[in-house]
Amino acid sequence: MSALPSHARVVIIGGGAVGASALYHLAKASWTDCVLLEKNELTAGSTWHAAGNVPTFSSSWSIMNMQRYSASLYRELGALVDYPMNYHVTGSIRLGHSKERLQEFKRVVGMGRYQGMDLDILTPDEMRGKYPFLETHDLTGALYDPYDGDIDPAQLTQALAKGARDMGAKIFRFCPATGARRDGDEWVISTPQGEIRCEKVVNAAGYYAREVGKWFGRDVPMMVMSHQYILFEEIPELAAWSKEAGHKLPLLRDVDSSYYLRQEKTGMNLGPYERNCKAHWVTPDDPMPDDFSFQLFPDDLDRLEWYLNDAVERVPILGTAGLSRMINGPIPYAPDGNPLIGPMPGVPNAYEACVFTFGICQAGGAGKVLAEWVTEGETEWDMWSCDPRRYTSFAANKDYCIAKGMEIYGHEYAMHFPKHAWPAGRDQKLSPIHDRIAALGAQFKPYNGWERAMWYARPGDDTSEESTQTWNREGPWRPRIEEECRAVTEAAGILDLPGFSRFRVKGEGATAWLSTLTTGKLPKPGRIGLAYFADDKGRIVTEMSVMMLAEDFFFLITAATAQWHDLEWLQKHLPKDAAFTIDDVTDAFSCQILSGPNSRAILADVSDADLSKGWLTHQSCQIAGRWCQLVRVSFAGELGWEIHTKIEDTAAIFDAVWEAGQKHGLKPFGMEALDSLRIEKGYRAWKGDLSTDYTVLQGGLDRFVDWAKPDFKGKAALEREKQQGVSKRFVLLTVEAGDCDAPYMSTLWHGGQVVGETTSGNWGYRVGKSIALGMLRADLAIAGTEIEVEIYGDRFKAVVQPDGPLFDPNNERLRA
Numbered sequence: 174m175s176a177l178p179s180h181a182r183v184v185i186i187g188g189g190a191v192g193a194s195a196l197y198h199l200a201k202a203s204w205t206d207c208v209l210l211e212k213n214e215l216t217a218g219s220t221w222h223a224a225g226n227v228p229t230f231s232s233s234w235s236i237m238n239m240q241r242y243s244a245s246l247y248r249e250l251g252a253l254v255d256y257p258m259n260y261h262v263t264g265s266i267r268l269g270h271s272k273e274r275l276q277e278f279k280r281v282v283g284m285g286r287y288q289g290m291d292l293d294i295l296t297p298d299e300m301r302g303k304y305p306f307l308e309t310h311d312l313t314g315a316l317y318d319p320y321d322g323d324i325d326p327a328q329l330t331q332a333l334a335k336g337a338r339d340m341g342a343k344i345f346r347f348c349p350a351t352g353a354r355r356d357g358d359e360w361v362i363s364t365p366q367g368e369i370r371c372e373k374v375v376n377a378a379g380y381y382a383r384e385v386g387k388w389f390g391r392d393v394p395m396m397v398m399s400h401q402y403i404l405f406e407e408i409p410e411l412a413a414w415s416k417e418a419g420h421k422l423p424l425l426r427d428v429d430s431s432y433y434l435r436q437e438k439t440g441m442n443l444g445p446y447e448r449n450c451k452a453h454w455v456t457p458d459d460p461m462p463d464d465f466s467f468q469l470f471p472d473d474l475d476r477l478e479w480y481l482n483d484a485v486e487r488v489p490i491l492g493t494a495g496l497s498r499m500i501n502g503p504i505p506y507a508p509d510g511n512p513l514i515g516p517m518p519g520v521p522n523a524y525e526a527c528v529f530t531f532g533i534c535q536a537g538g539a540g541k542v543l544a545e546w547v548t549e550g551e552t553e554w555d556m557w558s559c560d561p562r563r564y565t566s567f568a569a570n571k572d573y574c575i576a577k578g579m580e581i582y583g584h585e586y587a588m589h590f591p592k593h594a595w596p597a598g599r600d601q602k603l604s605p606i607h608d609r610i611a612a613l614g615a616q617f618k619p620y621n622g623w624e625r626a627m628w629y630a631r632p633g634d635d636t637s638e639e640s641t642q643t644w645n646r647e648g649p650w651r652p653r654i655e656e657e658c659r660a661v662t663e664a665a666g667i668l669d670l671p672g673f674s675r676f677r678v679k680g681e682g683a684t685a686w687l688s689t690l691t692t693g694k695l696p697k698p699g700r701i702g703l704a705y706f707a708d709d710k711g712r713i714v715t716e717m718s719v720m721m722l723a724e725d726f727f728f729l730i731t732a733a734t735a736q737w738h739d740l741e742w743l744q745k746h747l748p749k750d751a752a753f754t755i756d757d758v759t760d761a762f763s764c765q766i767l768s769g770p771n772s773r774a775i776l777a778d779v780s781d782a783d784l785s786k787g788w789l790t791h792q793s794c795q796i797a798g799r800w801c802q803l804v805r806v807s808f809a810g811e812l813g814w815e816i817h818t819k820i821e822d823t824a825a826i827f828d829a830v831w832e833a834g835q836k837h838g839l840k841p842f843g844m845e846a847l848d849s850l851r852i853e854k855g856y857r858a859w860k861g862d863l864s865t866d867y868t869v870l871q872g873g874l875d876r877f878v879d880w881a882k883p884d885f886k887g888k889a890a891l892e893r894e895k896q897q898g899v900s901k902r903f904v905l906l907t908v909e910a911g912d913c914d915a916p917y918m919s920t921l922w923h924g925g926q927v928v929g930e931t932t933s934g935n936w937g938y939r940v941g942k943s944i945a946l947g948m949l950r951a952d953l954a955i956a957g958t959e960i961e962v963e964i965y966g967d968r969f970k971a972v973v974q975p976d977g978p979l980f981d982p983n984n985e986r987l988r989a
């Protein structure tokens with residue numbers, strides 16, 4: 174073996190499927206001066222024992238993108254790198270036991286077809302045609318994924334490694350990284366074979382990612398689950414069928430029972446995600462070993478018994494088979510079950526590609542995404558679902574990670590209904606008035622750990638988890654959300670909004686600098702405005718409210734979940750010699766939204782503010798003898814103020830406003846009502862309507878672009894796009910929907926073709942209509958155009974609305 178070089182452009186720590194794919198994709202991008210360090214043999218972590226299933230199915234657009242890319246790469250990889258491997262594209266059948274499951278499948282079929290895949294829905298008869306051994310009496314239908322299959326994970330890793338090596342990248346096996354330190358602009362990675370310096374480093378250490386992260390001062394939010402599959406001996410009937418058919422059975426996933434069943438040669442492989450699951454290496458009596466290479470946990474058949482019996486009822490020939498072997502290995506889980514791919518939060522030139530739960534089917538796409546982050550600093554697809562910065566520090570808490578990891582694993586195939594809040598790991602961050610709003614009936618959901626009221630139940634309302642198991646608009650919440658919207662429209666509503674991310678930018682040069690990052694004009698002192706931040710391609714990176722307090726002194730306010738992402742965007746563009754500072758002051762403040770025609774009268778009773786100040790102004794004032802900042806904006810689209818308070822004064826200020834509000838009809842309202850109110854105004858939400866999948870011009874945000882500014886980030890690209898014309902354009906649609914409003918990424922149809930997609934949808938209670946925001950082919954984005962929206966498999970008529978709010982188009986209520 175050659176000696177470890179003293180320097181490389183990139184060092185990847187970890188040689189599983191993901192690390193190898195990262196190296197391969199870096200080399201493909203001509204970054205060949207890259208080194209992968211593996212402490213044992215390649216694949217020694219989770220990869221060697223993985224079952225190797227390669228589904229494309231996901232209800233997340235970005236993860237589907239990644240898995241689709243993987244499957245198509247794997248089909249050609251053997252030939253590309255001259256390393257033949259076992260990859261069986263068998264197709265898969267995903268069984269549905271309920272109407273809701275079929276709806277989920279139909280939505281995924283719509284997304285899959287939009288990504289160019291021929292996914293389909295099967296009837297029970299069609300299932301039996303593809304899978305003659307199947308019991309179908311209790312099934313409502315199935316999803317057929319013709320691209321699903323299984324690959325040998327070790328061969329896949331070796332193929333990627335060979336491809337990378339052939340292009341010039343280097344792999345050092347039995348060469349553990351043992352530490353990392355920063356020296357100037359370089360990382361110095363230590364190994365028993367000496368030190369290696371690099372510009373950039375990637376943590377691809379699988380279930381050891383938390384240990385590796387520590388060297389960088391990074392606490393990786395993750396835990397480790399034990400996952401098993403059972404291999405069965407030959408089943409003569411299956412062997413005979415397969416011989417005659419000339420192919421294997423499609424893989425079967427009984428997602429409601431929570432297992433997959435796959436033909437393995439002439440036997441079978443059963444892999445459950447059991448409810449009674451087990452975490453490993455989480456208690457002092459079960460410490461994580463320094464090295465677990467090529468090792469397994471002891472078999473634990475008892476845990477799988479229910480699933481085994483269920484599978485035998487589903488496919489009775491399984492009952493005739495002898496059990497040949499069990500595999501019980503470690504899988505890392507992040508608190509939402511998605512991997513971490515992208516910049517390592519708070520650490521310069523360091524990246525993560527780790528904590529993969531489905532690292533075999535995602536390795537191909539993950540390598541592409543990681544290589545883009547490293548070489549270009551941005552990705553082709555918006556990958557927020559996997560961005561490590563989607564978590565902030567609270568999420569690294571071990572108990573939280575264990576609770577969430579076990580919840581996700583035990584519900585690996587669960588449907589994620591819009592009104593459902595997963596119960597594990599809750600109450601991480603509570604608003605100072607949490608108890609008060611809980612007593613008013615608040616039904617909570619976490620946003621970056623902060624519990625916020627979604628809607629307010631009345632005594633006797635059904636607030637059970639079961640009631641939320643629906644995609645429908647209708648439910649116990651509906652009359653309450655409607656009442657909350659009405660209160661905001663006719664009287665006043667107050668919404669407790671803890672966790673708004675906020676950054677203070679202060680010092681000489683702050684105004685000039687901020688102006689180079691935002692596409693539009695900055696507000697004047699005393700005013701607030703929305704600002705859009707674009708990347709060099711003109712794509713929407715983020716949106717912040719910019720409050721100018723004085724020249725060179727700003728408060729930037731952004732979504733709770735955007736805290737680390739947006740702060741990093743600002744810090745990344747900070748000039749080295751900046752005379753101003755950026756501070757994250759999120760935890761020092763809280764916020765109440767007071768909205769509705771009576772809000773002025775309420776504030777007049779309790780504050781010393783000048784309430785004649787117009788829309789988009791802000792001022793300091795006193796409520797209940799305490800300081801607060803009143804900001805005259807309303808995401809609900811009514812007369813209203815945001816009341817920004819010091820965290821310790823929040824309760825006193827809320828109490829005063831609440832008491833004063835009683836004679837003015839003040840009611841609490843929640844995030845559900847706010848979402849309905851904002852969609853009627855066409856206000857975009859971050860990482861749905863606003864993402865790097867769209868440019869600022871496609872997003873219809875032209876009025877937030879100041880072309881006269883000498884320069885701003887993304888200007889050149891946006892000018893080019895302006896000249897050429899946009900290919901698609903943001904639209905607000907009214908939809909003659911059925912029981913459900915359009916979820917994210919529902920396809921838009923015209924003339925028998927898909928012509929766009931929704932980015933969000935909801936019912937508008939003030940206008941009495943189902944509304945969707947979306948991106949439509951530019952030539953169709955004209956008011957009055959009739960199109961169709963596919964919602965859970967059915968198409969509904971929709972009409973493009975004039976550019977502007979649907980409710981109160983001239984913003985008269987806001988300006989009142």
Ligand SMILES: Cc1cc2nc3c(=O)[nH]c(=O)nc-3n(C[C@H](O)[C@H](O)[C@H](O)COP(=O)(O)OP(=O)(O)OC[C@H]3O[C@@H](n4cnc5c(N)ncnc54)[C@H](O)[C@@H]3O)c2cc1C
Nearest residue numbers: 187189191212218219220224225226350379531532533534
């Ligand atoms: C029983 C079972 C079945 C599974 N089936 C599937 C499946 O069908 N489909 C699917 O998509 N996924 C499956 N998975 C999950 C899959 O195995 C993992 O998601 C995937 O292997 C993760 O790959 P990785 O490269 O991220 O991590 P790993 O394969 O764990 O690789 C990380 C590597 O880093 C190395 N390393 C750690 N620390 C250091 C260090 N300090 N220096 C150098 N090297 C270091 C380790 O030795 C290891 O080789 C299964 C998992 C289990 C347990």
